[in-house]
Amino acid sequence: MIPKIASGISGLDELTGGLPDNTMTLVYGPPKTGKSIFCYQFLRQSVAEDDLCMYLMTDYNLSQLEAQMMAFDWFIAEYIAKKKLYVIDTASGSVGATQKEMKNMMISFPQNPTDIVSKVIQELQSIYQEAQRFRSVLDSSTTLFAFNSPILMIRVLKSYTMRIKMAGGTGVITYTEGAAEPQIETMLKATVDNIIHLDGEEMTIEAMAGLKHTDVGYQITDAGIAVG
Structure with missing residues (x-):
């Protein structure tokens, strides 16, 4: 049996048993198909299970993440206050915003993947001292591809994925x-273990250990993504 963790996606966990533990999942598709919402639900499940979560955000900052999740009645303020959420915020860095960094709240820059990897390593060292398992989110790799050489970014994402898994994490990357x-x-697909495609109506599980290629309908509701 492959160990699984709950994704937090209604219907998906019933279909797959969850996401394979200690793997990386690519969630990709056209714009506005629910990729970020998938990440919010994955984080919400982390909150529900009191897991640590490392969240590398490129298109929104922490207060925007809070607001976007509150739109679904998902609240993470207490989780943040308990320092369970480890943030690397490149959205603020891209517009020159600065703030005092803490071990679980760091600013980086989308055009500086070396700094991003350095911050990932620092946060993973802190996480590893606290927990043997955790979750990670990178939303979205698209922005990093836009700012950097695509071949360089593939190397960076391979390194990122390897480090997350070595530290005991289970992660999601969007594109x-x-x-x-x-x-x-x-090449991006080759860096991950599981691949999920969203097109706005159908979720396709293109690759996942122990599972055949699967197509299933989904909707984005007031309660997030609902599969089936």
């Missing part, structure tokens, strides 16, 4: 379909 050349997308 907007068509943002990079097809061969880069193929």
Whole structure:
């Protein structure tokens, strides 16, 4: 039996048993198909289970993440106050915003992958001292591809994935379909363990250990993504 963890996605966990533990999942598709909402639900499950979560955000800052989750009646203020959430915020860095960094709240820059990796390593060292298992989110790799050489970003994402898994993490990476050349997308898929495609109506599990290629309908509701 492959150990699984709950994704927090209604219907998906019933279908797959959850996401395989200590693996990386790519969630990709066109814009506005629910990729970030998938991440919010994955984080919400982390809150429910009192897991630590490392969240690398490129398109929104922490207060925006809180607001976007509150729209679904998901509240993370207490979770943040308990220092369970480890943030690397490149959205603020991209517009020159600064704030006092703490061990679980760091600013980086989308055009500086070396600094991003350095911050990931620092946060993983802190996480590893506290927990043997945790969750990670990178939303979205698309922004990092836009600011950097795609080949360089593939190397960075391979390193990121390896480090998350070595530290005991189970992660999600999002990507907007068509943002990079097809061969880069193929290489991106090769860096992860599981692949889920969202098109706005259908969720396709293209790759997942112990599971056949699966298509299932989904909707985005007031309660988030609902599968089936």
